[in-house]
Amino acid sequence: MAVTVQVERLCQRFGRTTVIEDLDLEIGMGVFGLLGPNGAGKTTLLRTLATVIAPAGGRLRLLGLDPSEPEQRRELRRRLGYLPQAMGYYPNFTVFEFVEYIALLKEMPARDIRRAVAHAIERVGLGDRAKAKLKTLSGGQLRRVGIAQAIVNDPELLLLDEPTAGLDPEQRVEFRALLREIGARGTVIVSTHLVEDVGAACTEVGLLHRGRLVFRGTPEQLAALGEGTGAGDTPLERGYSAVLAGARAGARA
Numbered sequence: 001m002a003v004t005v006q007v008e009r010l011c012q013r014f015g016r017t018t019v020i021e022d023l024d025l026e027i028g029m030g031v032f033g034l035l036g037p038n039g040a041g042k043t044t045l046l047r048t049l050a051t052v053i054a055p056a057g058g059r060l061r062l063l064g065l066d067p068s069e070p071e072q073r074r075e076l077r078r079r080l081g082y083l084p085q086a087m088g089y090y091p092n093f094t095v096f097e098f099v100e101y102i103a104l105l106k107e108m109p110a111r112d113i114r115r116a117v118a119h120a121i122e123r124v125g126l127g128d129r130a131k132a133k134l135k136t137l138s139g140g141q142l143r144r145v146g147i148a149q150a151i152v153n154d155p156e157l158l159l160l161d162e163p164t165a166g167l168d169p170e171q172r173v174e175f176r177a178l179l180r181e182i183g184a185r186g187t188v189i190v191s192t193h194l195v196e197d198v199g200a201a202c203t204e205v206g207l208l209h210r211g212r213l214v215f216r217g218t219p220e221q222l223a224a225l226g227e228g229t230g231a232g233d234t235p236l237e238r239g240y241s242a243v244l245a246g247a248r249a250g251a252r253a
């Protein structure tokens with residue numbers, strides 16, 4: 001497996017609170033689902049990988065680049081895509097203008113931009129809303145604009161923080177297909193609370209609990225851990241609850 005994301009003893013702190021502690025993680029191509037309860041550190045990890053915040057400790061190597069080096073960080077930012085949990089935007093921009101603006105920030109070649117923007121907007125099913133102002137869109141449509149800006153540069157590393165929040169069931173199914181398509185050629189890390197997204201789209205899954213990785217494996221392996229326990233409606237939900245119950249019991253011991 002060619003490793004595209006290498007995290008070594010990563011620490012993140014806010015004030016005196018340690019949010020991520022000595023995290024080691026290596027990921028290759030495919031779709032990696034990041035699960036964990038509220039406050040586990042998923043957003044903080046994604047923000048760190050997106051180079052929005054610098055590590056408080058440890059080392060990162062992403063797409064073979066060291067983001068602590070300014071030149072390499074700049075190259076990395078050109079090659080990654082990031083959908084933040086709460087995306088800021090200019091309400092008077094149209095869908096096309098906004099995605100184009102992000103393409104410009106990513107320093108995409110000028111001759112490629114129009115086609116790439118149109119393609120990204122098509123891929124999220126918003127082709128007919130390209131000229132609509134962002135302030136006129138629904139929450140789910142805005143989330144799709146967020147996905148379009150994240151994929152406009154055909155990223156080799158795509159980081160998505162709860163991308164399916166607000167999508168209707170039909171859109172969610174289409175979005176999972178898009179994830180699988182991108183994961184076949186690059187690395188996608190997607191944080192989600194929807195365990196069924198993981199089952200449908202992810203090749204691997206990691207479960208964070210208090211900034212530590214308490215499970216890593218395939219969705220099938222996670223589901224198998226839930227056999228015989230009652231908490232949850234699906235095998236994956238039961239696996240998720242079983243791992244968390246074990247992690248909590250370990251933390252108390």
Ligand SMILES: Nc1ncnc2c1ncn2[C@@H]1O[C@H](COP(=O)(O)OP(=O)(O)OP(=O)(O)O)[C@@H](O)[C@H]1O
Pocket residue numbers: 014019036037038039040041042043044045
């Ligand atoms: N900028 C910040 N300043 C202070 N504390 C923060 C900051 N960002 C996150 N935290 C704290 O870090 C911890 C991890 O938060 P994070 O948002 O990474 O978790 P999460 O797993 O993404 O949670 P959720 O599922 O609720 O989105 C939480 O306790 C949160 O309060």
